[in-house]
Amino acid sequence: xxxxxxxxxxxxxxAYSRIALRLASRVAAVREAAGFAAYxxxxxxxxxxxxxxxxxxxxxxxxxPVMADCERGLGRPERAMDMAGGPEVQKLDKAGQxxxxxxxxxxxxxxxxxxxxxVTLQGPELASSAVHSWTPRLRYAYxxxxxEAGREDEAREWFGKALEADKDGATDASDRLAALDGVEFVxxxxxxxxxxxxxxxxxxxxxxxxxxxxxxxxxxxxxDLEIEEVEDDDADxxxxx
Numbered sequence: 084x085x086x087x088x089x090x091x092x093x094x095x096x097x098a099y100s101r102i103a104l105r106l107a108s109r110v111a112a113v114r115e116a117a118g119f120a121a122y123x124x125x126x127x128x129x130x131x132x133x134x135x136x137x138x139x140x141x142x143x144x145x146x147x148p149v150m151a152d153c154e155r156g157l158g159r160p161e162r163a164m165d166m167a168g169g170p171e172v173q174k175l176d177k178a179g180q181x182x183x184x185x186x187x188x189x190x191x192x193x194x195x196x197x198x199x200x201x202v203t204l205q206g207p208e209l210a211s212s213a214v215h216s217w218t219p220r221l222r223y224a225y226x227x228x229x230x231e232a233g234r235e236d237e238a239r240e241w242f243g244k245a246l247e248a249d250k251d252g253a254t255d256a257s258d259r260l261a262a263l264d265g266v267e268f269v270x271x272x273x274x275x276x277x278x279x280x281x282x283x284x285x286x287x288x289x290x291x292x293x294x295x296x297x298x299x300x301x302x303x304x305x306x307d308l309e310i311e312e313v314e315d316d317d318a319d320x321x322x323x324x
Contacts, residue, residue, distance in 0.1 A: 085116045093123035111140035122149065127156035144171040148182040152189070160190035181208050181217045185224055192228065201228045219249035223256055230263075239263050 085103065088096035100113075100120035107113045118133030131153040134146045151166040166172075167187035172180060184203060191200035204225045208217075226241035239260065246256040 085120050089119060089123055093120065096120045097124045097126075109140075111137045114140065115146065118146070118149075122153065122156075125156065127153045131157070144174045145179060147171045147175060148179055148186050151183065151186045155186065155190055155193060160193035163187065163190040177208070178215070178217055181221055184208075185220065188224060188228065192231070197228060197232045201225070201232060204228060214248045219245050219251075219253050219256070222248060223254040223259075226256070226259070230259075235263065 084099040085096045088099065097120040100117040103113045104117050114133045114137040118130045118137060121127075121130035121133060131150055134150045134153065138144070138146055138150075147166065147169070151163040154160070154162040154166065163186055167183055167190070172183050175183060184206070188200040188203040191197070191203055204221065209221055209225060222241050222245035226238045226245055229235075229241060230238035242256045242260045242263070245254055246260065249256055
């Protein structure tokens with residue numbers, strides 16, 4: 084239940100994790116699940132304690148990156164950076180090492196070291212054209228860091244690359260690209276309107292159009308339409324409106 088609810092209802096997942104802890108606190112998988120539930124609800128101190136307990140039970144370093152991210156959540160980016168340089172990182176698989184790189188870059192940004200964050204994200208994994216599960220997030224983080232550094236053209240390029248690799252919609256790269264291009268989506272109808280809302284894309288510099296051709300599809304009630312029946316000369320004798 085924790086795994087099922089973690090994304091859609093993290094608070095409920097956390098509640099289930101507390102019950103699981105009461106029933107089987109000596110099971111490493113339970114401590115790990117409880118850690119992720121606490122992490123999802125931003126209870127970083129609690130999450131870190133559970134991850135540490137799971138690591139003691141298993142001896143695994145797989146949770147090292149998320150433990151470092153908990154340190155960031157607790158306002159201790161320096162500790163996260165220390166963990167990024169620890170020997171445990173060398174024992175991680177490729178996905179874990181990329182995750183650690185993302186956490187380290189985030190810690191650099193927390194400390195106001197944006198240029199260092201950009202350098203931290205650079206590497207063979209970023210330059211590779213191969214697409215892995217972590218590729219969209221790595222490219223997205225790089226684009227976001229470039230944007231913070233004021234390198235807008237490069238950021239647009241990397242948001243585009245993130246979008247190309249993001250087949251599952253793990254990031255909002257498409258929205259970030261639209262924002263960079265000055266496209267704004269506006270709800271053209273109120274919540275009480277009977278018809279579905281019309282979404283209009285507006286870009287800066289677009290010329291204003293007359294009301295008769297404003298690019299917005301208009302909706303009418305049936306009472307507003309005048310329907311004229313015209314006799315059809317076709318053999319089937321049907322009428323056209």
